[in-house]
Amino acid sequence: MRDMLQRLQTISEELEDYEPELYGDEYDVDKGTLSQQAVMFENTSPIDDILKEAHSISKEISLLHLEVERLTINNERFGTSVRRLTLLKKDSDSIARGIQQRGGALHIRLQALGQESGQLEEREGPNSAVSRIARAQHDTLSHLFRKAMNDYNEAEEMQRSACRRRIKRQASIIGTEITDEQLDGMVDKGGEGWTELSQSLQGARSSRWAMCEIKGRHKELVELEVRLKEVHDLFLDMAVLVEEQSSKVNNIEANVCGTQEYTEKINVNVKRALQYKRKNPCQQCCPCLPCWNQNRLL
Amino acid sequence: MAPSGLKAVVGEKILNGVIKSVKKEGEWKVLIVDHMSMRILSSCCKMSDILAEGVTIVEDINKRREPISSLEAIYLISPVEKSVRALIDDFKDAAFTYKAAHIFFTDTCPDGLFAEIGRSRVAKVVKTLKEINVAFLPYESQVFSLDDPNSLYSFYSSKPNEGKEKMIETLAEQIATLCDTLKEYPAIRYRKGPEENARLADEVYQRLTAHKADNPTMGEGADKARSQLLIVDRGFDPISPILHELTFQAMAYDLLDIKQDIYSYQSTGIGNSNDREVLLDEDDELWVALRHMHIADVTKKVTELLQTFCQSKRMNTDNANIKDLSQMLKKMPQYQKELSMYSTHLHLAGACMKTYKASVDKLCEVEQDLAMGENEEGEPLKDAMKSIVPVLLDNEIKAYDKIRIILLYIFHMKKGIGEENLAKLIQHANIMADSNIINNLQNLGCNIIAGGRNAGITLPERKQRTESTYQLSRWVPIIKDVMENAIEDKLDRKQWPFISDPAPINTTQTAVSARFGHWHKNKSPTEYRSGPRLIIFVIGGLSHSEMRSAYEVTRATDGKWEVLIGSSHILTPTSFLNDLKSLDQVPNPDC
Numbered sequence: 028m029r030d031m032l033q034r035l036q037t038i039s040e041e042l043e044d045y046e047p048e049l050y051g052d053e054y055d056v057d058k059g060t061l062s063q064q065a066v067m068f069e070n071t072s073p074i075d076d077i078l079k080e081a082h083s084i085s086k087e088i089s090l091l092h093l094e095v096e097r098l099t100i101n102n103e104r105f106g107t108s109v110r111r112l113t114l115l116k117k118d119s120d121s122i123a124r125g126i127q128q129r130g131g132a133l134h135i136r137l138q139a140l141g142q143e144s145g146q147l148e149e150r151e152g153p154n155s156a157v158s159r160i161a162r163a164q165h166d167t168l169s170h171l172f173r174k175a176m177n178d179y180n181e182a183e184e185m186q187r188s189a190c191r192r193r194i195k196r197q198a199s200i201i202g203t204e205i206t207d208e209q210l211d212g213m214v215d216k217g218g219e220g221w222t223e224l225s226q227s228l229q230g231a232r233s234s235r236w237a238m239c240e241i242k243g244r245h246k247e248l249v250e251l252e253v254r255l256k257e258v259h260d261l262f263l264d265m266a267v268l269v270e271e272q273s274s275k276v277n278n279i280e281a282n283v284c285g286t287q288e289y290t291e292k293i294n295v296n297v298k299r300a301l302q303y304k305r306k307n308p309c310q311q312c313c314p315c316l317p318c319w320n321q322n323r324l325l
Numbered sequence: 326m327a328p329s330g331l332k333a334v335v336g337e338k339i340l341n342g343v344i345k346s347v348k349k350e351g352e353w354k355v356l357i358v359d360h361m362s363m364r365i366l367s368s369c370c371k372m373s374d375i376l377a378e379g380v381t382i383v384e385d386i387n388k389r390r391e392p393i394s395s396l397e398a399i400y401l402i403s404p405v406e407k408s409v410r411a412l413i414d415d416f417k418d419a420a421f422t423y424k425a426a427h428i429f430f431t432d433t434c435p436d437g438l439f440a441e442i443g444r445s446r447v448a449k450v451v452k453t454l455k456e457i458n459v460a461f462l463p464y465e466s467q468v469f470s471l472d473d474p475n476s477l478y479s480f481y482s483s484k485p486n487e488g489k490e491k492m493i494e495t496l497a498e499q500i501a502t503l504c505d506t507l508k509e510y511p512a513i514r515y516r517k518g519p520e521e522n523a524r525l526a527d528e529v530y531q532r533l534t535a536h537k538a539d540n541p542t543m544g545e546g547a548d549k550a551r552s553q554l555l556i557v558d559r560g561f562d563p564i565s566p567i568l569h570e571l572t573f574q575a576m577a578y579d580l581l582d583i584k585q586d587i588y589s590y591q592s593t594g595i596g597n598s599n600d601r602e603v604l605l606d607e608d609d610e611l612w613v614a615l616r617h618m619h620i621a622d623v624t625k626k627v628t629e630l631l632q633t634f635c636q637s638k639r640m641n642t643d644n645a646n647i648k649d650l651s652q653m654l655k656k657m658p659q660y661q662k663e664l665s666m667y668s669t670h671l672h673l674a675g676a677c678m679k680t681y682k683a684s685v686d687k688l689c690e691v692e693q694d695l696a697m698g699e700n701e702e703g704e705p706l707k708d709a710m711k712s713i714v715p716v717l718l719d720n721e722i723k724a725y726d727k728i729r730i731i732l733l734y735i736f737h738m739k740k741g742i743g744e745e746n747l748a749k750l751i752q753h754a755n756i757m758a759d760s761n762i763i764n765n766l767q768n769l770g771c772n773i774i775a776g777g778r779n780a781g782i783t784l785p786e787r788k789q790r791t792e793s794t795y796q797l798s799r800w801v802p803i804i805k806d807v808m809e810n811a812i813e814d815k816l817d818r819k820q821w822p823f824i825s826d827p828a829p830i831n832t833t834q835t836a837v838s839a840r841f842g843h844w845h846k847n848k849s850p851t852e853y854r855s856g857p858r859l860i861i862f863v864i865g866g867l868s869h870s871e872m873r874s875a876y877e878v879t880r881a882t883d884g885k886w887e888v889l890i891g892s893s894h895i896l897t898p899t900s901f902l903n904d905l906k907s908l909d910q911v912p913n914p915d916c
Contacts, residue, residue, distance in 0.1 A: 035439070
């Protein structure tokens with residue numbers, strides 16, 4: 028990369044020495060805002076609002092991400108630490124529920140942003156800067172949110188397979204084999220599944236500790252399945268959204284080529300003027316009156 | 326999966342060197358691009374990437390834009406008059422369109438334009454001004470494009486072209502920025518024959534040397550002295566771009582209507598919309614895995630992968646086919662990304678096979694026999710005319726397919742064919758309207774008419790290959806032979822002369838400390854590849870089979886060498902024939 032700023036500034040300063048009248052007052056970019064065009068100020072406020080909300084949502088998504096990482100780390104502890112198992116389990120459950128809550132709230136905020144963006148498009152036109160900014164922010168944040176939620180799902184999936192593996196291993200330690208289908212059945216039946224299983228295991232060479240382990244894991248699996256069912260609707264919503272958006276939405280070329288030339292707000296006023304002219308009562312009822320002739324010149 | 330190779334290098338250079346370098350916490354910026362820079366940016370970054378780094382909107386510099394004077398603007402543009410004018414106009418009036426300007430040129434800004442900027446009010450609001458030296462498109466991890474589809478016309482049209490010199494300089498500069506970005510200072514060679522090859526090679530050498538003066542790290546490293554840049558013309562291998570290929574990417578682009586790398590198809594999903602548009606690029610891991618595979622293996626592989634996926638997620642795998650993907654999606658919407666990937670490639674492979682069975686299967690055997698000069702048993706072709714006549718007389722076969730067969734027949738007849746015979750073939754095939762395509766190939770230096778312009782020019786001798794291949798995929802692009810020879814240092818110096826003497830392989834180099842002295846080098850792992858590279862530039866367009874060869878040869882060296890290949894644009898057989906058709910016409914002023 029070549030830095031050419033110095034060179035440019037040299038040229039510019041040289042020119043100033045020769046023709047200072049061209050520049051007038053020194054314009055310092057960082058000090059003061061321009062005050063010439065009032066129409067600019069109208070735009071900054073909604074843009075600022077959108078950007079503020081977007082920034083806030085993006086921070087929330089980062090926090091969500093951190094929580095998902097916390098969950099993953101906590102789940103890994105299951106494998107390494109045997110002590111305080113119930114506490115670890117409670118932690119996982121509470122972290123996961125926290126994630127679901129955050130996720131749900133974020134989903135609502137994103138939907139609101141999407142609606143806001145739709146309204147802006149209707150009010151200001153789909154090509155105005157503010158509605159394009161809103162749309163781009165909504166699309167990107169939805170994308171990031173989906174990624175975070177997919178990571179959450181991944182963490183739950185890993186935990187689920189780890190749980191199942193441990194149950195099977197514990198069962199084989201005490202002498203019984205549990206197949207995948209049996210495990211599925213057990214989990215589906217929730218608490219009843221456990222009573223069935225414990226009865227079937229009574230006969231086998233039992234170990235209190237192993238039974239405790241299996242019971243704990245089983246309970247955990249059931250809770251996990253419940254959590255996943257609860258979050259299923261959220262995933263379904265997100266999937267529908269993705270299907271409606273074309274994959275081009277994240278493509279820069281598609282975005283740039285899709286924008287149209289900016290036509291200033293002055294056109295809105297011209298349209299309004301034409302409307303008023305048409306609705307002019309003089310024109311409508313008395314086309315022959317002299318005042319109509321004057322209006323015609325408008 | 327993050328893209329690797331060229332896309333990663335350029336993506337990282339732009340994200341870090343441009344966008345992140347001016348990022349300020351809490352402040353958003355507008356990004357303004359022109360056509361070329363937009364194509365470069367789009368090929369290696371997504372909207373989400375740049376929005377995550379403080380860009381809030383991307384604008385086209387050549388469109389009238391809404392003023393947003395509360396935000397600063399990043400101008401990522403090529404240093405051409407149109408873009409510079411638009412830049413100056415943004416700050417011409419009393420009201421500035423944006424609060425400040427950070428300007429990044431894709432390559433060297435000419436002095437005249439630079440002075441204009443210096444004289445304008447832009448100079449008062451500019452906070453950054455750099456030249457990033459990226460003026461090429463990283464199309465794939467080992468393929469680059471210079472985004473100029475008119476190149477074939479510019480080089481080989483029958484009409485005089487005054488802009489040819491300027492265009493060669495532009496191309497040379499673009500190729501030089503490729504080497505600059507990769508920190509390569511390769512030895513430049515060209516195929517002896519057409520004068521454009523030598524001319525371009527010479528110009529590249531000059532540009533490269535100029536870049537090295539500013540960037541001495543180019544070509545550093547013991548192995549880098551072996552890097553080579555080969556300039557070759559399209560006429561060198563006219564067969565590869567017209568043959569029907571049966572590998573996934575080449576076949577899809579040839580037989581289906583894929584524009585701008587987007588594949589459109591219909592599929593029921595969970596929502597109401599049935600239209601799907603999918604971008605075929607390296608973000609799609611499955612595409613990367615399948616694109617060079619033979620079509621016969623593709624459907625099998627995708628179905629296999631889908632089965633494994635379903636099993637691992639404990640989904641019912643009895644009907645792991647296209648129709649039931651929407652059912653699976655309803656049950657497990659969190660796997661939408663994966664499921665839609667499988668769906669896309671199943672549809673794509675299916676579409677290819679459908680089109681193939683409709684007409685192309687009749688052609689492939691004939692084409693392979695003509696291209697190889699022998700049938701699948703290795704027996705030399707005795708009567709080529711006999712095998713092509715039924716194809717030419719078949720009314721169901723499209724004109725362009727017939728032209729492809731005729732051309733392959735001509736190349737098979739090493740000395741070309743007589744004008745009368747050609748006229749007869751054209752008549753039998755009923756392709757009078759498109760017949761100039763055949764004659765125009767002579768502009769590329771190909772021997773078409775026996776005793777004509779290019780009499781005596783023959784296609785090169787081929788290497789004998791022993792790998793087993795599918796019967797209808799025996800042809801190997803000629804460039805693959807060249808790649809292998811260059812890497813083994815067996816490329817003939819008379820046919821492929823060096824522009825300057827190659828840098829002597831310096832065995833007694835000054836010891837370079839691994840720990841000290843590198844503090845100023847911001848090398849990222851992707852660009853700082855220590856092994857040598859073979860970079861090939863084809864004048865006039867690149868075919869998919871040649872792209873595939875670059876990957877195959879690289880793999881065969883076990884990663885010791887990296888082969889990059891590129892051209893002004895990527896060809897499909899149809900686009901190549903269209904380009905050839907227009908060679909003898911006056912250019913469309915609208916282009």
